[in-house]
Amino acid sequence: MKKIDNAFNAKIIFLKNFKIVFKAFLTLGIFVAFMLSFLxxxxxxxxxxITSFFxxxxxxxxxxxxIYCFFKLKHS
Incomplete structure (x- = not known):
């Protein structure tokens, strides 16, 4: 069995839970856009x-x- 480091496991967990991360970026983008769009x-x-940037x-x-995880698994 191949040894996989903790940083790689964190990236896999990030990919699996991306829906939460996407909602967080979208919420942050809406908040920042709401504040800055008045200017x-x-x-x-x-x-x-501003929202589309986030x-x-x-x-x-x-x-x-x-892509990083794909190539890391392919070359390990």
Whole structure:
């Protein structure tokens, strides 16, 4: 049986529980967008832009972690 380190196990747990992480980033994005969108002229466009940044960041984090775990398992 292959020895898997704790950091790799943490990444696997992150991938399995990504729904919770995604909701946390979305909630944070909505909160930050609500606060910062008052500073822009177009309230709705600012809100959507800031929220979409947090959503895309969390999806990018998921994809990068998935690729890392895939190659780590493949080359172990």
């Amino acid at each position: 822009s002229d177009d309230y709705l466009a600012g809100f959507v832009n 959503v895309l960041f969390s999806l990018m984090l998921y994809i990068v972690t998935f």
